[in-house]
Amino acid sequence: MRRPEDLPPRLVVAIGGNATHPEDISGTSDEQKEVARRTANSLLPLMQLGNDLIVTHGNGPVVGKIMMRQMLTMDRIPPMSMDICVAHSQGGIGYLLMQAMENALREAGNPRHVAALLTQVEVDPDDPAFANPTKFVGPFFTAMEAKRIEVELGWLMREDSGRGWRHVVPSPQPRHICDISLINELAQRGTVVLAGGGGGVPVVRIDGGVRSGLPAVIDKDLTSAHLAQVLGIEELLIVTAISRVAINFGKPDQSELAEVSVADLKRFHAQGQFPPGSMGPKIEAAIRFIEGGGKRVIIGHLDEIMPALLGQTGTHVVP
DSSP states (O other), X not given: OOOGGGSOSEEEEEEOHHHHSOTTSOOOHHHHHHHHHHHHHHHHHHHTTOOEEEEXXXXXXXXXXXXXXXXXXXXXXXXXXXXXXXXHHHHHHHHHHHHHHHHHHXXXXXXXXXXXXXXXXXXXXXXXXXXXXXXXXXXXXXXXXXXXXXXXXXXXXXXXXXXOEEXXXXXXXXXXXXXXXXXXXXXXXXXXXXXXXXXXXEEEEOGGGOEEEXXXXXXXXXXXXXXXXXXXXXXXXXXXXXXXXXXXXXXXXXXXOSEEEHHHHHHHHHTTOSOTTTTHHHHHHHHHHHHTTOSEEEEEEGGGHHHHHTTSSSEEEEO
8 A cells, every 4th residue: 555645756647548438428529528527537636646647548439430430421521541530539539638637627726737739659660560450449339230341341340359349450569759758848847748649640750750640540558658668657557447457357267466466467468368459458568668667557447546546456567
């Protein structure tokens, strides 16, 4: 257990895509504003601490809906490329969270500012991910609906952890977060910084330093781990829809992990305990962060942010 005064002075918090657009909503503006309000209230105790705070967020459900919407109207409106869809989702989610977080701070009498930065992330154009799409985006469909979508839209559809079928897109590794010095400068000035939304807009640097977008969605947990490592931030909090990571999930011998070494986590991962489309990327990010010099990764529920940081709940990955 830790005391509030023992919490890290600098922290990266990665909020899952389903925390900004849960599966149980249709996606109306009012629903998304309410979800953002609840997310902001969960983050409020952490924002009140005044520590350097950088918040990243996923975009899987939202960017998938943007892509679906434009494909259904492509006979009238030319569709945007995937990188622009990522930028659209990053801007929209960033706006909702920024406004909700500042509203929560003002209602608490706190003058702290929140800034959402449109973030580009460089990737390798030869990353193997472009030949093997694995990132789930958008809503769930039945097997019959998925087959029809594959024929009509030419999308690759796969089953997502037994919950239904979804669109999968390439998810290359993040190599460089553009303007990371600006993110750091704002955080050190006391601003809560929203950055790396949806893993960042995927770009490649070509001759002369010129950047160009690529059709992909980067995993936000891997971008978050990379961001924290580059800035020398020692703790990473990954917020999701569960209180603790479990092994043998859904089986009679299911067991939750309260604290786990990175060596044991790698062993469980090698056993196939963490599906690629759900918990897998979070586990990979945690392993990469700790092996890169990080001190602690906490995976916990959105509604339990402070208890997780204090060690009362959550899965704590340590060296």
